[in-house]
Amino acid sequence: MDKMTELLRILLITGEKSHDEIRQIATKTNTQKELALQCDVIKAPVDVSAFIQPKHVISLCSGFSKGDYNFILLPGFTTWDTHEIAEQIAIPVFKGTRFSGDLFDLLANIRDIELPTKKAADYLLRNRSQQKIDKHIELLTKIYSTKGQLKTGPRVLTFTSPSGEIILTGGKFPPLLIAEIVDCPKYSEEEILEKTRYFINSGAQVIDLGMIFGQSHPDLIRRVVPLIKKNHDVLISVDSIKIEEIIAGIESGADLILSIDGENINEFLQYTQRVHVNRNLGLVLIPLEGSSHKAITNPEKKAEFLISLAKRLKSNGFTNIMYDALLKSPISPGMMDSLYAYQVLNKKLQTESEFHYPTFIGLHNVFELVDADTSGMITLLSLIAQELDCAGVFTTEFSPKTLGSIRETKRSIDLAYLSKISKSPPTNMGLDGFTVKSKRKSLSRTEAASQEVDLSTNTIPEGILQNLIERDYEFIHDSTGYFKFYVDHSTRLIEALFIPFDSTKERLGLKGKLLLKGKTAESIYQAINKLELVKEVSHAFYVGKELSKAEYSLSINAAYFEDTDLD
Structure with missing residues (x-):
């Protein structure tokens, strides 16, 4: 002490x-x-x-x-x-x-x-953790603005948002959270804007336009990049190895290009010699070579190849560079070998200080290909990304099982960064990666009961209780109308659609169905109670059960279906 x-x-x-x-x-x-x-x-x-x-x-x-x-x-x-x-x-x-x-x-x-x-105080504890991160970033920003690049460790990268805000990553700054709109050309402009809004609200700092392999959509890129920037203050990346899509991204104002490899770098540099390209353009390098974009698998060769790409780019004035050693799925082809490649790369970069740019990692390569809950995997992968000094953490929310993964990634990045700056293991910090489980312990019953009814074993005391409980259960339809329940994960709202009978329409002045939306089950059942939409006890129990289930499904990012148990 x-x-x-x-x-x-x-x-x-x-x-x-x-x-x-x-x-x-x-x-x-x-x-x-x-x-x-x-x-x-x-x-x-x-x-x-x-x-x-x-x-x-x-x-x-x-x-x-x-x-x-x-x-x-x-x-x-x-x-x-x-x-x-x-x-x-x-x-x-x-x-x-x-x-x-x-x-x-x-x-x-x-x-x-x-x-x-x-x-x-637990509300303040969470706020305090975020404030500690914000203050640390503010201090780092002041140091960087006066002293410039640090002598050791990865270089700091600089980006500028549409509003003019300077965003720093790499070095000792936290990584950018990059969220991909997978197969972007398959969506309408309205759908792309809706996904963008949802991703930003989930914590994404960069919206990635994922192109479709084997297709080319430069015209879409030219329309969508300005459209997003007009509606949202967010960085944009274009994810393609096709030079025509890369050029479309550059000319329409994209902030990052994913991905430059051994094949398209030649055409990219030729283009930049003909046309003025902002040298602060972010470039993510990947270890693919040849016209077939074949992956380099040997960790040492992969590191040397990525650094050779960076040297060519730097000699042409580009310095906002990240290395992607390509994280792979577990078992087949194998995650550990790909993590080892990151270690080899980082070790090699320590001897190449002039080209010590930060790394980039795609978490989706793991959690999209494992049939398990995403939150624990994402937290662990985010901690690994922090240890690897990643400046870009790339994620998706493509398949139903990954619902909420962007929000989980943001929370996990904050936990990992707080752990790093606190020089402490990622526990008891006011932030956590829990979605379903928690550190809290359920309270145990201490009160004694005079009689016990165990419905799990059908153990019921004889007499009045048994006679009443063993009656046939009858659901009585309400005289007011009936409900259908939904959840909207994009807005994180519960939806209760009430279909009123004629007497209720007349009483409430309704012309048709009534939609009640809210963040909690309580907010909706209070409205239901005040509007007197439920009168039968059995109906009230049913409504309460479905509202609680809907709220829980939102909290754990699970699919919700009325009259069906949660998966």
């Missing part, structure tokens, strides 16, 4: 159910001397922490004086402003996290957070 770090004494107040778990977290915190914290735990006379009231805190703390603790933390689920009791307690009182699984993260970062009195 740093001798200059003051020991903070913190009192944690909790309820009966979570007391043991909070005490374990306090013990873990106290044993980590580098945190310089001493946490004590006391139990309020309530089962559930959310039920803690001001009177409980005042009573529990009545014997404490100002110097006993630096502050008191209450559970984040408490519903009142802790400032209400400021004059009655000598020690400041703040709100902690809602869930015990987030409490250690808060305590580990407690000195960097302005603790709240109204809102749970």
Whole structure:
């Protein structure tokens, strides 16, 4: 422990159910001397922490004086402003996290957070993590603007958005998130704009126009690049090895070209000698050679080949360069060999400081070709990308199983970068890559019951309960109308389409179907309740089940079908 770090004494107040778990977290915190914290735990006379009231805190703390603790933390689920009791307690009182699984993260970062009195601290913990990233990038930007390129490590690349914002990557900056519109020529301009909007909202910084192998669509590129830039402040890349599509991308204002290889580099350089091309154009180099664009597989030869391409480009004034060693799918042809190629390349670049441009990696080559949940794979691949000093992380959202993968990649890039600048493993940082699982532990029932009905084994006490439960279940159709439920993953909204009967149309002044949209199940069922669209209990249960299922499907990026279990 740093001798200059003051020991903070913190009192944690909790309820009966979570007391043991909070005490374990306090013990873990106290044993980590580098945190310089001493946490004590006391139990309020309530089962559930959310039920803690001001009177409980005042009573529990009545014997404490100002110097006993630096502050008191209450559970984040408490519903009142802790400032209400400021004059009655000598020690400041703040709100902690809602869930015990987030409490250690808060305590580990407690000195960097302005603790709240109204809102749970876990919201601030996430904001604090993002603020740390933003401040670090701001500091790096100031250093780069005054000192220029660093003497060691990958070179910094510079791009300019349509609005004029300078975007830096490479070096010690975080990588750009590049999201591909796969088979772009198959979509209408309206569909391309819709996908662009969705990708940007998911965190993409570069929209990649993926061309179709064996076809050529330069005219589409010339239309679409200006169209996107007119509607969105975003960088654009063109993904093609065909020179006519590359030229179309350059002439229409694309910011990056994917991909320059051993064959098209000749025509590319010939073109740049005839026509003025901005030397800040981003160029991603790939290890393909010959007219058939054959892949180079030997890691050493691949590294030498990529660097030879960079030397030719640099001699012609191009310096916004990235190396793509081509990540491959697991098992066949094999991911580990391709990762080794990145290592060989990075090692070679350390001896070629003049051409030490950053790397580029395509995560989709793995997760699109593995039938498993994407979130864990993307988090691990993003961490690997950070270790490889990648300046470009390329991803897609093509097949249904990859729904939400751009958002997952953005979150994972932030986690990896925060881990790097914090010089710490990617855990307990306020950011995470969880989609389905979490670090939180479910509460266990502590209340005793006088009777138990176990429907999983059909164990039902004889008598009134058995007679009622074993009745045939009858779904009674509502007199108001009926619902159809959907989810829109592009807008992240739940949709409840109500088909009203004539009496309801007349009562509400409706001419036809009514569409209710919302981000949460609660927002929609509150509207349903206020409009009195459900009157039968069985119908209410059904609506509640489907709304909850729809909300959950959005949260985990899963397909939703009414009357069907989630996959």
